[in-house]
Amino acid sequence: MRIVHRKLGLAALAAGLALSSSVAFAADATKGKANFMKYGCWQCHGTQGQGSPVSGPKLAPGPLPFEAMSAFIRNSRRQMPPYREEVLPKADLEDIHAYLSSIPPAVDANTIDLLKN
Amino acid sequence: MARKDSARKDSSPDVSRRKFLKGVAVAGATASAAAANAAPLGTGADVKRLPAAIAPTAHQIAAETAVPKDMPHLAGKPNSDFMVDVIKSLKIEHIYSNPASSFRGLHESLINYGKNSMPDFITCMHEESSVAMAHGYYKASGKPQMMLCHGTVGLMHGTMAVYNAWADRVPVIMVGGNDLDAAKRPPGVPTFHSAQDIGALVRDFTKWDDTPVSAQHFAQSFVRAYRYAMTPPHGPVLLSLDAGLQDNGVDDAGLYIPRYVASAPPHADVNALREAAKVLVAAENPVIVVDKMARTSEGAKNLVVLAELLQVPVVDQGGRMNMPNTHFLNQTAGAQALIRTADVIMGLECSDFWATVNQWIDNGEEHGHGLRESRIKPGTKLITISSVELNTKSNFQDFQRFQVTDIGMAGDAEASLPALIEAVKAAIPNDKKAAFEKRGEALKAAYQKSRSNARQVAALGWDASPISTARLNAEVYNAVKDEDWSLVTSTGNTSGWSERLFKFDRHYRWLGRSGASGLGYGLPASVGAAHANKALGRFSVSIQGDGDMMYAPGALWTAAHHDIPLLTVMHNNRGYHQEVMHVQRLSNRRNRVASLGKTAGPIGTSIDSPNVDYAGLARSLGWWAKGPINDPKELGAALKEAVQVVKRGQPALIDSVTQPR
Numbered sequence: 001m002r003i004v005h006r007k008l009g010l011a012a013l014a015a016g017l018a019l020s021s022s023v024a025f026a027a028d029a030t031k032g033k034a035n036f037m038k039y040g041c042w043q044c045h046g047t048q049g050q051g052s053p054v055s056g057p058k059l060a061p062g063p064l065p066f067e068a069m070s071a072f073i074r075n076s077r078r079q080m081p082p083y084r085e086e087v088l089p090k091a092d093l094e095d096i097h098a099y100l101s102s103i104p105p106a107v108d109a110n111t112i113d114l115l116k117n
Numbered sequence: 118m119a120r121k122d123s124a125r126k127d128s129s130p131d132v133s134r135r136k137f138l139k140g141v142a143v144a145g146a147t148a149s150a151a152a153a154n155a156a157p158l159g160t161g162a163d164v165k166r167l168p169a170a171i172a173p174t175a176h177q178i179a180a181e182t183a184v185p186k187d188m189p190h191l192a193g194k195p196n197s198d199f200m201v202d203v204i205k206s207l208k209i210e211h212i213y214s215n216p217a218s219s220f221r222g223l224h225e226s227l228i229n230y231g232k233n234s235m236p237d238f239i240t241c242m243h244e245e246s247s248v249a250m251a252h253g254y255y256k257a258s259g260k261p262q263m264m265l266c267h268g269t270v271g272l273m274h275g276t277m278a279v280y281n282a283w284a285d286r287v288p289v290i291m292v293g294g295n296d297l298d299a300a301k302r303p304p305g306v307p308t309f310h311s312a313q314d315i316g317a318l319v320r321d322f323t324k325w326d327d328t329p330v331s332a333q334h335f336a337q338s339f340v341r342a343y344r345y346a347m348t349p350p351h352g353p354v355l356l357s358l359d360a361g362l363q364d365n366g367v368d369d370a371g372l373y374i375p376r377y378v379a380s381a382p383p384h385a386d387v388n389a390l391r392e393a394a395k396v397l398v399a400a401e402n403p404v405i406v407v408d409k410m411a412r413t414s415e416g417a418k419n420l421v422v423l424a425e426l427l428q429v430p431v432v433d434q435g436g437r438m439n440m441p442n443t444h445f446l447n448q449t450a451g452a453q454a455l456i457r458t459a460d461v462i463m464g465l466e467c468s469d470f471w472a473t474v475n476q477w478i479d480n481g482e483e484h485g486h487g488l489r490e491s492r493i494k495p496g497t498k499l500i501t502i503s504s505v506e507l508n509t510k511s512n513f514q515d516f517q518r519f520q521v522t523d524i525g526m527a528g529d530a531e532a533s534l535p536a537l538i539e540a541v542k543a544a545i546p547n548d549k550k551a552a553f554e555k556r557g558e559a560l561k562a563a564y565q566k567s568r569s570n571a572r573q574v575a576a577l578g579w580d581a582s583p584i585s586t587a588r589l590n591a592e593v594y595n596a597v598k599d600e601d602w603s604l605v606t607s608t609g610n611t612s613g614w615s616e617r618l619f620k621f622d623r624h625y626r627w628l629g630r631s632g633a634s635g636l637g638y639g640l641p642a643s644v645g646a647a648h649a650n651k652a653l654g655r656f657s658v659s660i661q662g663d664g665d666m667m668y669a670p671g672a673l674w675t676a677a678h679h680d681i682p683l684l685t686v687m688h689n690n691r692g693y694h695q696e697v698m699h700v701q702r703l704s705n706r707r708n709r710v711a712s713l714g715k716t717a718g719p720i721g722t723s724i725d726s727p728n729v730d731y732a733g734l735a736r737s738l739g740w741w742a743k744g745p746i747n748d749p750k751e752l753g754a755a756l757k758e759a760v761q762v763v764k765r766g767q768p769a770l771i772d773s774v775t776q777p778r
Binding site for chain 1: 479482573574577578579583585591595610612613698701705706708717718776778
């Protein structure tokens with residue numbers, strides 16, 4: 001099923017996924033959320049990819065284009081440990097990107113009473 | 118040791134626990150032997166032939182029914198009463214302790230002779246908690262407290278917390294009971310609980326220890342220990358207290374209690390301070406970095422004076438509340454860029470100045486050791502004032518990596534600030550003032566920008582469940598901001614949101630961290646700090662990591678038993694999260710998928726399956742509690758309720774299930 005869906009990007013778009021324009025085919029945001037947990041991305045970036053000033057930057061909303069994100073993840077040589085293909089298959093990474101792309105924009109801090117001062 | 122034969126003849130030891138315990142041991146052994154002879158393990162039929170009870174021997178009958186002889190009483194005052202007089206002379210308010218037979222003489226004197234007042238006995242459930250409570254109490258009040266324990270097994274329990282106090286430069290006056298005389302001490306457990314040299318357990322991370330052999334020796338050593346502990350750099354001290362010495366009667370009419378006079382703190386060299394002032398004044402982009410500098414509110418006030426004189430940005434590493442985050446010269450949020458562009462950096466009581474000016478990348482390069490990179494540009498001048506090198510030891514590595522400096526001053530930074538301020542005033546030429554003002558204006562703008570940015574970042578994941586650490590801090594601050602609050606601890610790492618969202622405008626708003634990052638600090642240190650704050654009329658709040666909590670949950674009972682009001686808000690990310698990330702990092706580096714087992718994090722790192730019911734745990738130990746709370750929208754109302762409970766004088770806990778960081 002996953003292979004079919006990847007080739008039929010329109011199906012994913014119909015499901016309301018806001019995909020990065022650079023992703024040539026669709027992926028599954030629901031599976032992506034599970035993968036985001038399974039592969040430990042949440043550990044440093046939070047379960048919604050919101051990031052932390054001490055452990056890892058914000059990933060969502062508005063993730064990097066897939067190619068850029070993938071290149072960084074595969075080749076990181078800094079604090080972020082690299083995830084090679086053997087550890088995180090491309091299909092699963094595409095799903096993760098779909099999950100991050102599905103996260104809605106952040107609430108404006110100016111509309112949150114506790115953050116006004 | 119020091120147990121005199123004359124005292125044995127006419128005093129208590131012959132009727133003491135020694136014979137009592139021996140009798141118990143003999144009786145127990147007799148009964149066991151009789152039972153063994155009468156009924157070797159066998160069938161039910163064998164058991165039926167047993168009598169309902171073992172018949173007592175003639176000796177036992179006589180012992181149980183005869184009229185006892187008058188028991189001799191200890192004439193006069195026991196040494197332990199005098200020891201209480203010594204302790205009282207230093208106005209120590211509390212003794213945090215698990216009861217133990219090796220100091221029963223002192224214990225009895227404290228509660229009966231000393232009337233359990235100044236100090237009173239605070240019952241603890243782990244010696245690690247006892248030390249941490251004294252640690253927290255000091256940081257809230259500036260007053261050192263006592264910790265009393267079995268000198269062997271109790272001190273073994275307490276050692277990690279002693280290391281935290283050592284690394285955090287906090288005084289704790291520890292006394293460990295020890296029965297030194299091998300020929301006279303009771304056999305069995307009390308002998309298991311005796312040692313030649315209990316100080317060896319903690320000598321690597323205490324300032325001083327001693328084993329008094331007379332009452333007068335105790336008085337001198339106690340006052341000396343107090344004075345050493347209270348001279349910067351502060352630190353824990355230990356007295357080994359012989360059980361026999363406690364029990365013996367006072368036999369020296371000339372006993373006296375030495376008067377305590379505080380030592381002046383060590384001051385940085387005045388010429389070096391003048392040189393540092395010139396360098397700071399001449400700099401284009403100076404930065405001051407502070408960690409454990411402000412021992413008192415005076416330190417924080419003087420830091421503001423110095424920063425304003427120079428219009429210099431201050432990076433507060435948070436070992437104490439050094440620089441109010443409401444002041445525009447607190448530029449902690451921009452630390453990385455400031456360090457990178459600085460031409461002069463002055464570190465004041467920094468725990469790790471190497472890591473201030475260098476960074477380590479944990480990426481496995483350099484043969485697995487990770488990369489070391491300088492954060493500073495070539496030619497940046499480095500200045501330090503630190504008292505730590507006045508009191509270093511070799512074994513434990515709390516002194517961190519060695520960093521070369523251009524001007525290094527061994528001295529207490531807080532005590533040295535007034536002279537540095539005067540030296541800076543003298544060094545500022547009139548034509549520099551405009552440049553300083555211009556720098557200040559730029560820093561004001563940067564401060565406003567960073568505050569605004571922090572609010573926008575805090576909004577990310579605002580409604581997430583588990584609750585974001587930014588939301589957690591914003592809700593907690595909102596709940597306590599109208600009280601005279603003190604954030605006594607924050608464990609488990611909430612990504613620095615307390616520093617961004619709470620207004621740290623007074624010294625006691627933030628008490629700093631554990632010192633050596635040894636888990637099991639947060640809860641008991643919070644209880645100790647809240648104990649001090651109760652007397653000071655302050656509202657105590659803590660953010661409590663779940664892993665840290667489970668090391669010492671017995672401290673919950675101590676808070677309830679002693680009516681210590683404290684609001685504890687769980688940062689319950691259901692894991693030893695630092696280790697979650699470490700194992701993940703290593704798995705990636707080795708091209709392996711981290712095995713999760715039945716947990717959310719790599720096997721061995723999560724605290725789930727089952728989830729711990731922290732509210733239930735707290736309730737079972739006498740706290741008001743609510744949770745687990747998963748929905749951030751429910752957090753505000755729960756906190757509001759909890760604040761009212763704390764204001765009525767009780768401890769309250771909110772279990773909030775949170776994001777990892």
